[in-house]
Amino acid sequence: MPTNARVRFERFLDKNDFSMGISDTDITLTADKWTELGSFQVPAQQEIAFGVGNTSEGGVDSRRTATIKLYSGVSQTTNGKLRLAYSDANGVSVQPIQEDLLANWSAGVKLGEVTKLRVREDSYLKVFVNSDTAHLIDFSTTSNQVDIPTTTYML
Numbered sequence: 014m015p016t017n018a019r020v021r022f023e024r025f026l027d028k029n030d031f032s033m034g035i036s037d038t039d040i041t042l043t044a045d046k047w048t049e050l051g052s053f054q055v056p057a058q059q060e061i062a063f064g065v066g067n068t069s070e071g072g073v074d075s076r077r078t079a080t081i082k083l084y085s086g087v088s089q090t091t092n093g094k095l096r097l098a099y100s101d102a103n104g105v106s107v108q109p110i111q112e113d114l115l116a117n118w119s120a121g122v123k124l125g126e127v128t129k130l131r132v133r134e135d136s137y138l139k140v141f142v143n144s145d146t147a148h149l150i151d152f153s154t155t156s157n158q159v160d161i162p163t164t165t166y167m168l
Contacts (some may be wrong), residue, residue: 018166023065023077026053028152028159031140037152042144047096050083050150051159052137058168061138062131063097063110064124065162076125077162081118081140084156085148091116093144097124097161102135115142126164138163 028034031051042048055061066075079097083090096112110130113122132138140159142150151157 018060018168020167022165022167024163024165025077026138026159026161026163028157031138031159031161033140033152033157033159035153035155039152040150042090042093042142042146042148042150044144044147047141047143050140050142052100052139055132055134055136055138057134060131060133060166060168062126062164062166063099063138063161064126065164067125067128074123076123078121079118079124079161080121080158081115081161082156082158083115083142083150084154086151086154089119089156090142090144090148090150091119092146093142096141096143098139098141099130099132100137100139101132102137104137107139115144124162131164131166 033051065077093115095115098109100107
């Protein structure tokens, strides 16, 4: 997806960017089913990719760490998987980008940019969870943490 980006910069999106802040609606997870936790709509005249940096052949690692910690009441939810995905503006086409065990996301997952794989304005960056058990993700707790590195291209 070639672009003529005027500016390229790195930034972290947090739980408020994905509508997972303390005033947002709690999400009920169903066991063994992918559930959308939150999404971020790409602003006008931008393209955004999950991740920052890469690992070079020389061993230099410029990737940044994504951390996601989710709580059900007072206990942290670590059973299941977490997936980052891109979606078109209508939500018809959803493309997984990164998936790992939820416990690993709590400790931090290195997230490099997948070259030339990003979404344009009005599309979405999405976060999904597939839990081993049914329970509630309590967005009213301040313990929840969502820090996802992204690369933004201003067109």
